Amino acid sequence: MAEESATDRPQTQTQTFDRLVIRFAGDSGDGMQLAGSRFTDASALFGNDLATLPSYPAEIRAPAGTLPGVSSFQVQIADYDILTAGDEPDCLVAMNPAALKKNLKDLRDGGTLIINTDAFDERNLAKAGFESNPLEDGSLDSYRVIKVPMDELTTEAVRETGVTGRDVLRSKNFFALGLMAWLFGRPTQPTLDWIEKKFSRKPEVAAANAAAFKAGYNFGETTEATKVTFEVKPATLPAGTYTNITGNIALAWGLVAAAQKAGLPLFYGTYPITPASDILHELSRHKNFGVRTLQAEDEIAGIGTAIGAAFAGCLAVTGSSGPGIALKSEAISLAFMLELPLVVVNVQRGGPSTGLPTKPEQSDLLFSLYGRHGESPVPVLAIASPSDAFDMAIEAARIAIKYMTPVLLLSDNYIANGSEPWKLPNVDEIPPIPVKFAKHPNGPDGKFLPYMRDFDTFARPWAVPGTPGLEHRVGGLEKEAVTGNVSYDPANHQLMVDSRAWKVANIANDIPEVEVEGDQDADLLVLGWGSTYGPNRAAARRARLEGVKVATAHLRYLNPLPRNLGDVLRRFPKILIPELNTGQLLKHIRSEYLVDAVGLNKVMGEPFKVAEITDKILEMKK
Amino acid sequence: MTLSYTRADFQTDQEVRWCPGCGDYTILASVQQFLARLGRPREQFVFVSGIGCSSRFPYYMNTYGMHSIHGRAPAIATGIAVTRPDLSVWVVTGDGDALSIGGNHLIHALRRNVNIKILLFNNQIYGLTKGQYSPTSELGKTTKSSPFGTIDHPFNPVSLALGAEATFVARTLDMDREHTQMVLQKAYEHEGAAFIEIYQNCNVFNDKAFIQLTGKEERVHNRINLEHGKPIVFDEGKKAVVLRDGQAVIVDSNSVDPGAILVHDETRPDPSVAFALSRLSHGPYGPTPLGVFRNVSRPTYDAEMNRQLEEARAQRGPGDLSKLIRSLGTWTVDEGGEITEG
Numbered sequence: 001m002a003e004e005s006a007t008d009r010p011q012t013q014t015q016t017f018d019r020l021v022i023r024f025a026g027d028s029g030d031g032m033q034l035a036g037s038r039f040t041d042a043s044a045l046f047g048n049d050l051a052t053l054p055s056y057p058a059e060i061r062a063p064a065g066t067l068p069g070v071s072s073f074q075v076q077i078a079d080y081d082i083l084t085a086g087d088e089p090d091c092l093v094a095m096n097p098a099a100l101k102k103n104l105k106d107l108r109d110g111g112t113l114i115i116n117t118d119a120f121d122e123r124n125l126a127k128a129g130f131e132s133n134p135l136e137d138g139s140l141d142s143y144r145v146i147k148v149p150m151d152e153l154t155t156e157a158v159r160e161t162g163v164t165g166r167d168v169l170r171s172k173n174f175f176a177l178g179l180m181a182w183l184f185g186r187p188t189q190p191t192l193d194w195i196e197k198k199f200s201r202k203p204e205v206a207a208a209n210a211a212a213f214k215a216g217y218n219f220g221e222t223t224e225a226t227k228v229t230f231e232v233k234p235a236t237l238p239a240g241t242y243t244n245i246t247g248n249i250a251l252a253w254g255l256v257a258a259a260q261k262a263g264l265p266l267f268y269g270t271y272p273i274t275p276a277s278d279i280l281h282e283l284s285r286h287k288n289f290g291v292r293t294l295q296a297e298d299e300i301a302g303i304g305t306a307i308g309a310a311f312a313g314c315l316a317v318t319g320s321s322g323p324g325i326a327l328k329s330e331a332i333s334l335a336f337m338l339e340l341p342l343v344v345v346n347v348q349r350g351g352p353s354t355g356l357p358t359k360p361e362q363s364d365l366l367f368s369l370y371g372r373h374g375e376s377p378v379p380v381l382a383i384a385s386p387s388d389a390f391d392m393a394i395e396a397a398r399i400a401i402k403y404m405t406p407v408l409l410l411s412d413n414y415i416a417n418g419s420e421p422w423k424l425p426n427v428d429e430i431p432p433i434p435v436k437f438a439k440h441p442n443g444p445d446g447k448f449l450p451y452m453r454d455f456d457t458f459a460r461p462w463a464v465p466g467t468p469g470l471e472h473r474v475g476g477l478e479k480e481a482v483t484g485n486v487s488y489d490p491a492n493h494q495l496m497v498d499s500r501a502w503k504v505a506n507i508a509n510d511i512p513e514v515e516v517e518g519d520q521d522a523d524l525l526v527l528g529w530g531s532t533y534g535p536n537r538a539a540a541r542r543a544r545l546e547g548v549k550v551a552t553a554h555l556r557y558l559n560p561l562p563r564n565l566g567d568v569l570r571r572f573p574k575i576l577i578p579e580l581n582t583g584q585l586l587k588h589i590r591s592e593y594l595v596d597a598v599g600l601n602k603v604m605g606e607p608f609k610v611a612e613i614t615d616k617i618l619e620m621k622k
Numbered sequence: 623m624t625l626s627y628t629r630a631d632f633q634t635d636q637e638v639r640w641c642p643g644c645g646d647y648t649i650l651a652s653v654q655q656f657l658a659r660l661g662r663p664r665e666q667f668v669f670v671s672g673i674g675c676s677s678r679f680p681y682y683m684n685t686y687g688m689h690s691i692h693g694r695a696p697a698i699a700t701g702i703a704v705t706r707p708d709l710s711v712w713v714v715t716g717d718g719d720a721l722s723i724g725g726n727h728l729i730h731a732l733r734r735n736v737n738i739k740i741l742l743f744n745n746q747i748y749g750l751t752k753g754q755y756s757p758t759s760e761l762g763k764t765t766k767s768s769p770f771g772t773i774d775h776p777f778n779p780v781s782l783a784l785g786a787e788a789t790f791v792a793r794t795l796d797m798d799r800e801h802t803q804m805v806l807q808k809a810y811e812h813e814g815a816a817f818i819e820i821y822q823n824c825n826v827f828n829d830k831a832f833i834q835l836t837g838k839e840e841r842v843h844n845r846i847n848l849e850h851g852k853p854i855v856f857d858e859g860k861k862a863v864v865l866r867d868g869q870a871v872i873v874d875s876n877s878v879d880p881g882a883i884l885v886h887d888e889t890r891p892d893p894s895v896a897f898a899l900s901r902l903s904h905g906p907y908g909p910t911p912l913g914v915f916r917n918v919s920r921p922t923y924d925a926e927m928n929r930q931l932e933e934a935r936a937q938r939g940p941g942d943l944s945k946l947i948r949s950l951g952t953w954t955v956d957e958g959g960e961i962t963e964g
């Protein structure tokens with residue numbers, strides 16, 4: 001992978017790679033998320049393709065220096081279009097012993113370690129559970145170790161800037177970032193500009209951060225901290241304007257876009273929960289778009305307010321994670337019965353119960369498909385990657401409005417907090433979402449018939465309060481077809497259950513067919529949904545490098561499933577379904593299509609490593 | 623726009639299915655009559671209910687309506703009220719619906735002062751599920767689910783609403799249509815959340831629960847009518863209410879100086895006196911205040927939410943989607959692969 005070349009940097013050699021994985025790790029208070037995201041932005045401006053994956057502790061302020069307090073940020077940079085944030089870091093920044101302890105096992109053999117030696121005192125070593133100092137006992141001999149007294153050098157660097165006391169060492173992350181900028185040949189100006197803008201109200205902090213950043217860079221250059229520096233050439237990304245986006249932000253923006261395209265006010269009723277809260281935070285900032293956010297007393301009230309807003313004529317959305325979605329279950333069935341448009345976002349995390357609240361998992365699929373009382377086959381959509389959240393939010397709204405139904409939109413913590421470059425769409429080209437509010441009675445005798453279905457979509461009319469002549473009542477009791485009056489008639493119940501199910505099943509004719517990518521003539525198909533999109537395709541690519549033929553397909557629609565899925569599955573003798581659960585799509589696919597698919601499953605609070613899937617593919621090809 | 627309506631304009635073609643003699647009929651008639659009198663276009667009304675006998679109410683109102691799920695009506699009504707300030711939004715709920723399963727939503731709707739009018743039909747029993755005790759059933763009550771008597775201390779709904787800092791709190795009685803409509807009118811005029819407890823007779827599972835307030839003999843002695851600006855006297859003037867150490871107490875009128883009799887002021891900013899009045903009775907078992915306990919003004923949640931939207935628009939202009947998606951910083955790759963910031 002590496003290609004050595006001399007550069008203008010004196011005495012150092014630059015190795016060129018097609019991709020590299022870098023991980024910043026430190027104490028929660030060390031600012032590693034910030035350092036990582038600055039490194040990412042500089043890399044984006046440099047022209048690399050990239051993907052990121054942050055990892056935070058569940059505790060807000062775990063005791064400093066301990067293993068539970070370690071926070072990390074991983075980014076993969078590449079000169080081609082990569083699909084994941086990478087399996088194992090090539091370079092690890094460890095700001096203290098706990099960060100080293102927790103992350104070293106992931107570092108590639110022979111990888112580069114940048115260590116803040118000042119943090120390796122006896123107390124910190126003990127807190128991290130080291131019996132001897134790894135800097136001295138030879139346990140790091142198989143890595144390229146760059147030892148830097150960062151506390152001391154940062155203190156020195158910020159001396160003239162006016163910061164004092166605890167603020168001095170706050171700039172440490174910028175020192176590390178500066179050193180990394182040198183090591184990886186990142187441009188420095190964007191970071192310096194960013195510092196100036198970000199801390200414009202605290203000029204002494206801006207000065208300290210800039211000084212620390214430059215000191216880190218100069219430390220690399222002048223001391224020749226290592227004989228080897230790294231380079232990843234820019235990727236050839238398609239022309240266009242890009243931003244680096246996380247799934248939660250893209251989802252929030254997608255909802256704003258959907259509301260504009262539908263010409264409806266957006267309403268988001270919710271209750272805070274990790275990892276969905278950032279959607280609320282983002283939406284609550286955009287009041288000038290007419291976005292109303294309501295932080296309710298609980299998740300049931302969150303969806304309750306959204307159902308009210310839907311009845312009142314808004315694009316209504318509620319969002320949560322597993323435990324909160326469980327609380328909403330009864331109300332989702334109500335919305336299904338009322339036949340009102342509603343988007344329900346589930347940013348999945350490790351469960352059951354509080355589980356692993358800051359880690360990704362895909363374990364709510366069967367719950368989404370089947371987890372309600374009564375016959376309530378709600379449409380279920382799943383986001384594939386951070387930027388895909390924008391499109392899928394619009395799609396969920398389109399289906400909800402067109403078919404007058406709640407729609408479940410699945411994300412997960414990997415998508416929500418991971419990021420990738422997103423080629424910005426021309427917003428004028430996003431198709432409008434037609435909304436037809438009922439304005440006039442639709443019955444023969446001038447009566448309004450709230451459950452008279454549209455001939456094509458089977459949707460009922462949306463008549464909002466305030467419209468004269470269309471006063472009507474909806475409710476959870478079974479309705480008589482057409483009139484919507486309460487009905488306990490057995491045949492009517494059969495008809496209504498069938499009608500609601502048929503309405504949703506028919507959406508299959510209005511969604512794209514599933515596409516098979518890769519080797520069309522392969523005998524193995526890797527089928528995925530949600531955030532396994534990147535790892536699955538990356539694994540298939542690697543397997544192809546090993547000379548095997550493999551195809552991939554990805555499901556963004558879980559209910560209804562794409563209409564051609566049965567035909568696709570039957571083309572492949574072998575089907576592999578990797579999932580971050582114990583086999584939920586696998587069960588569903590086997591029962592729907594009677595195919596002998598095989599699962600690759602893990603629930604370890606982390607995304608798949610590409611190698612794990614590649615290995616499984618190779619094993620199945622034997 | 624004032625329209626001339628009759629009660630019939632607010633009736634639907636659906637057969638009303640409460641038990642014959644149920645207090646719900648009377649309340650329905652009062653509300654229909656009241657709305658007809660208001661003359662506001664009926665499409666501007668929305669009635670949202672939970673689950674229970676009382677919650678069937680919207681089906682019989684020729685307005686917009688939603689019969690929702692158990693306990694959640696205040697939340698749903700909140701969603702309507704905050705997005706549509708042009709509507710008049712009403713909640714119909716029962717003592718189980720509002721105070722048991724939906725207790726949380728009730729107190730938060732009151733605390734936020736959302737512009738919704740909440741009618742709590744208190745029959746002190748679970749009607750629809752056929753006669754279990756409710757959070758307002760008297761201690762020791764024998765019901766299907768409490769054959770040895772309840773051991774649950776009941777809520778006083780008016781005290782609860784005052785504790786939740788409701789800006790409008792009242793109590794009325796199904797049988798007294800005139801009083802009911804007087805209270806409805808005041809609630810309607812109030813800007814913000816209005817809470818009305820309506821004593822409602824369930825003649826099947828808890829008959830005569832309110833006999834002390836409805837019986838010809840009894841009501842004379844027990845109805846304490848709260849009237850704004852008037853001294854609180856009852857029982858044909860024989861009894862009066864005074865404040866002692868912050869507590870409301872009933873005394874013989876002639877045992878106190880007339881100046882010492884508490885003059886009812888529903889607009890007192892501090893809810894303590896209203897709360898003291900609510901403690902005069904722990905249920906309809908003896909002298910019990912009826913009328914408006916509290917009627918004060920505080921910014922409403924919906925108006926505040928919409929104010930923030932207006933201000934944001936005034937300051938930042940209407941939302942520009944294209945700018946929004948560029949707001950986190952961008953870079954541009956041109957056809958030649960050249961990259962520039964922005």
Ligand SMILES: Cc1ncc(C[n+]2csc(CCOP(=O)(O)OP(=O)(O)O)c2C)c(N)n1
Nearest residue numbers: 673674675676692716717718719748749750
């Ligand atoms: C989630 C849920 N739990 C329980 C019920 C059953 N249920 C229906 S009404 C009711 C109590 C109703 O009592 P109340 O609110 O006092 O109304 P009433 O019938 O007395 O008017 C119960 C427990 C339900 N419908 N939904």
Ligand code: SF4
Nearest residue numbers: 641644675749824825
């Ligand atoms: S059970 Fe009681 S509350 Fe319900 S309809 Fe009959 S009388 Fe009325």
Ligand SMILES: [Mg+2]
Nearest residue numbers: 716717745747
């Ligand atoms: Mg009751």
